[in-house]
Amino acid sequence: MATDIGDIVKQGYVRIRSCKLGIWQRRWIVLRRASSKGPRRLEKYLDEKTASCGGSHKVAVLSTVTLVSRLTSSIRKHAFSICFQDAETKCLASDCELEADTWVKLLAQECLLPQTSLITGEPDILSPGIQKELQEQFHVYLMPTPKLDVFGECLLQVTHENIYLWDTTNPRIKLVTWPLTALRRYGSDSTKFTFEAGRHCFTGEGMFVFYTLEGERIYCKVHQATLAIARAHYKVKKQTEKSQAIDKELAHKKMPICQTTVDTVNSCEGLSSLTERCETECPVNEEVSEPAKSNPHEDLSLRYSLATTSKCSLRSHLLSCNMHRQGQ
Template structure:
């Protein structure tokens, strides 16, 4: 099975100096730019055939690179170095002329250093005052691998009044995925993790998504407050609609494009039902609609002193 080539900047044979033995080993390396597949990185394969078949490789993440430069010929001809923030240095050399080494230096500098400052992409600054206010609180999380997404690892999680956003940790301009709060089925936290179940109306489809984080409780509270506000707003609209049409024949519904999950929130706005974290996941939204209801005041008391951290919307 061939590897994905959409994010490859450059690839080819180079010689890499072993830190422990000082031996220059010939390896096939692939430079990948930051994308939805992951952060900027170097992948090292035994040879080109191994790379083309998606074989075993070693990866070096390039999000902490401070400098990329050529080294003197006294060390080795056609060589260059990659310097990291922890003072580590990786030395590489090309078998051909200096032009090949210069190309590697130029591309590495462009992808690892210049792109972090936004000087290469030419994209508008999404951190303008209005958007910056919306993005001012983000949580560092580690997304656990899931078949629903091609990405995993360190990310930034953001909770707004309508959505949960996942941003790339090394380049905050890259939005990885969006989950509408109205499409979540349940969510919960413990001291080391925040987890939620997405419904079928999410772009990822149905599934559980887990994030390792030390701020799981804080994320939980933001999600709970936002979903409760959405439920109250829908309930208020529903009450006003019912009051105005109580003595009249209901008019035909012209727009029925309301998600099942949103209807469930409206119908159960008097309270959010709890689900123990060890219960089985229900596979149907209709089962969520039929969930037991509790008074709103009781639901808020449960949130303040809850024993179960799962909440169903």
């Protein structure tokens, strides 16, 4: 559970070698991990009293550290160094061997070892395409709210669909999820990020305030993600409307074709009835069945009618009727 446990990893007196003069000065230093108050850093105070009252101090950001190692005794006993990407090196020395080893171990854990990332979190969100998003986390301080039992230092993650809140002490624990589509409004300033959740969220309706120095960056990511969702919904809606319009147009084009087909069928039925009447009025087969035929032209017309009957019954019947009437 995320609670306000502070961001101090270790603090104490050490001797720091001056870069200009090369002398070793006794100072009180504080190693702080990344949090809503700032990145991981090393703060140098004149003494412990100045640190306790929040006096003036110097800050060395540890985001570009490349090496933390012990130094040989020829340089100074119980000494160690911190190397940065810009070739800068800070040399420090403790009062005993155990303290020096502890400082080196903690500095290496905070600056060199892979930071506990959401990539090692729950597999349900490890779908292709969002690993890059999972690598970006924001240290925030969640203000107490009656909607949640957790508060304090947390890790906030913004994906293309949700806002996730993870525990800082155990980043495998997902505290809560807010769908971006359920957010009513959101905003930020130089010290915090705020949003109002709707009733469709797991937490229900309510305002959630996160104190952080990266409020503007969080706002930009949330804004870009919500705009992408809106564009996707608009695109789907336009495609649906277009397909519906095409279906309606096709339906209108098919109606005349169907009507023409019906008319054709009706005309064929009329011709069939006409054929039946012709067969009734002109019994061709009965005339053909007579054994004697005196006129050779009648035999020719009879053979023609019989030949055409096997090809087109409707045409042959009409032709036979005409020839029979002409003979009479």
